[in-house]
Amino acid sequence: MELTGLNAIASSSRSPDPLPAVEYEVFLSFRGPDVRTTFADFLYRLLDRPKIRTFLDDEELRKGEKIAPSLVKAIGESRIYIPILSPGYASSKWCLQELALMMEHCKKDEGRHIMLPIFYFMEPRNVRHCRGxxxxxLEQHSLKYGEDTIRAWKDALKEVGDMKGWHVTESDRLGAVAxxxxxxxxxxxxxxxMLVTNELIGIDSHVNQVTELLKSDFESGVNIVGIHGMGGIGKTTIAKAVYxxxxxxxxxxxxxEDVREILxxxxxxxxxxQSKIISSILRDDHKVRDVSEGIHIIKDRxxxxxxxxxxxxxDDRFTFEQILGDVRKISPESRFIITTRDKRxxxxxxxxxxxEPGGLSHDHSLQLLSRHAFRMDNPLxxxxxxxxEFVEVAAGLPLALEVIGSLLFRRERKFWEAKLIELKRIPPAKVQERLEISYDELSGSEKQIFLDIACVFIGRNKELPFYMWSDYNFNPESGIxxxxxxxxxxVDEYNQFWMHDHVRDLGRMIVREEDDQHPWKRTRIWxxxxxxxMLLNGEGTDRLEVLRVNMADEDTELTEKEFHKFLD
Structure with a gap:
């Protein structure tokens, strides 16, 4: 017999203390016999549709007198609490313990947790005043539990009864309330x-056009939209806005992000x-051991x-067959968006x-340049x-306009005129050389911090290299x-360093030019x-300043011996 909905979930988790594998977003508390196969089932299915991580507690499976550690952990982690206060809710000591703990977290971590009570065939005032x-x-519970426990439960019921929620009556459609x-x-x-995205002037037109392509008929059976164009034109920003x-x-x-870099x-x-895609889709941590395992998980899940x-x-290292397997077997309602610099x-x-997004119009280019050069929408x-003239030489490239405008901020006219002459000498297609003009204006320590970030610290917390930079007397706060x-x-919302890939490539190009043929002779190895x-062959010179090595996926074991020459 096939089980579905909440019955299947209950039957598959008969352990009295299931340990949560990931943090939860919603904690759903209810008394099973009252609502499991009705309202709770409707609501859980809706929450599961967009893969909202919901801890579904079934109080009938609980054993013992105390809340299990895993249950305490799930309540603490969950952001949103939904108690379904049915007529039989208070008869369950588990439900009352959960409610008291949820209220405690709401008061202790104000703003982090949200309580959304549902008064299911119960008047809120009867919950508030513990009537009926x-x-x-509670009278039955008082025969077994002490005054402090009963008082704590009554306080929790009073507080939740004072809150705004949903009052479900017999005349309501349960599905509509859910x-x-x-x-x-x-x-x-x-x-x-949602993704954090830098605002791109004039982006709405791009987003609408890509969205329309996603709706169109696809002849191949695999529904893919490709966004192509030179680096810095805004492909990633457009893709994020569409997402x-x-x-x-x-x-x-x-x-x-950064498929080219990962490959x-x-x-x-x-x-x-594969691991990143699977983890993101399933919203759980997955680390595949080999490509065939990854393809199998993607196909099945x-x-x-x-x-x-x-x-x-x-870039051209990516193939569907190697990463995802036979994409023709994906749901026909699914969609891919691919961004690339190379149309081929x-x-x-x-x-x-x-x-193919074109460059910014003249008016939008002038606006973007002015925002960074003057901190206003129009030039002085x-x-x-x-x-x-700067708008003309930037040729509508948003990244160039942003970096050039920032370079010109609060600089005298003579500086502007000198930089304009430099830019006019560089062909428009050579984006990195245009960006290098801004790099050249940095101080020595600022250049070193820039190269360290480009080579090693993208995606890392900005505090991580501070001690290293301070030891070199770089003044990291000022440099950053x-x-x-x-x-x-x-610096993103997680306090981590971020660089546009063209700027990152510029930094790594500068380091590669230190010795094009021999990586171990460079100042940084990423x-x-x-x-x-380098470590196994005993190579490397005293020029080496920053080394990144990850042995988690390597078969060879490194010891202190290999690092000894760099620790003296």
Whole structure:
């Protein structure tokens, strides 16, 4: 017999103390006999649709007198509490213990937790004042539990009874109320799914056009939209904005950044990318051991769903067969978006729906330059002519306009004129050389901090290298502030360093030029393969300043002996 819904969940988790594997977003508390197969089932199915992590407690499976540690952990981790206060809720000591603990967290961590009570065939005032079935239940509990416990439960019931929630009566359609609750939950946690994106002037037109392509008919049977164009044109920003607009239409979704960078990890690039995609889609930590295992998991657990997968910055090392397997077996309602600098990559992947964002218009270019050069939407009157010339040489490239504008901020006219002459000498297609003009204006210590971030510390907490930089007397606070003002780096909402891939590539190009043929003679080594080869072969010079090595995926074991020459 096939089990579905809450019955299947209850039957598959008969352990009295199931240990949560991941943090939960919603804790659903109810008395099973009252609502398990009705309202709770409706609500759980709605929450599961967009893969909202919901801890579904079944109080009938509990044993003993105390709440198990895993249950305490789930309550503490969950952001949203939904107690379904049915007529029999107070008869369960488990429900009352959970409610008291939820209220305690709401008061202790104000703002972190949200209580959304549902008064199911119960008047809120009867919950608040412990009348009717709640009064009878508490009288029974008082025969076994002490005054302090009963008082704590009554206090929790009074507090939740004072809250705004949903009052479900016999005249209400349970499905409609469950939809309302889901909408409220989704409005609270939707921001956790949305991507932070830099505002691109004039982006709405791009987003609308790509969104329309996603809706169109696909001849190949694999529904892929390709966004192509030169680096710095805004492909990633457009893809993120499209994702934010449409991801709610899909059961599962994934935005995978820096595919080109991940696949450059020669030994573990394929499995790393598979692990990231699987973890993002299933919203759980997965580390695949080999490519075939990754393809099997994707086929069985990803493809059956209606998914949105965005693969950002793809190059010719990417193939569907190696990473995802046979994508023709994915749900026909699913969609892929691929961004790349090289249109030929999309042709090799047989992508039929293509979009190439053009450069910014003259007016939008002038606005973007002015925002960074003057911190306003229009240029100063006496600099307007010069701004027109910078807009012309930037050729509508948003990244160039942002970096150049930031370089010109609060600088005298002579500086502007000198930089304009330099830029006019560089062909428009050579984006990195144009960005290097901003790098050249940095101080010596600022250059070192910039190169360290570009090679090693992207995606790392900004505090991590502070001690190292301080030991070199680099003044990291000032250096990082300068790099941010120059639009060469950003610090994201997680306090981690971020760089545009063109800026990152500029930094790594500068380090490679220290010795093009011999990585171990450079000041910084970020390739794991180069690092391991250098250490095993006893290479490396006293020029080496920063080394990144990860042995987690290596078969060879390194000892102190290999690092000894660098520790003296």
């Amino acid at each position: 079935s709640y009064e009878q239940a 939809e309302e609750v889901f909408s409220r939950v989704w409005s609270h946690i939707k921001g956790n799914y 934010n607009k449409v991801f709610t239409q899909f059961e599962r979704h994934c935005f995978m 450059s990890l020669k030994n573990e690039g394929l499995t790393t990318l 990803v493809f059956p769903h209606k998914v949105l997968i965005i693969l950002d910055d793809v 990559v999309l042709e090799l992947l047989q992508v039929s729906k293509l979009y 009157e006496d600099m307007a002519t010069l701004c027109e 502030s300068t790099l941010i003002l120059r639009s060469l780096i950003k 390739s794991n393969e180069d690092a391991v080869d």
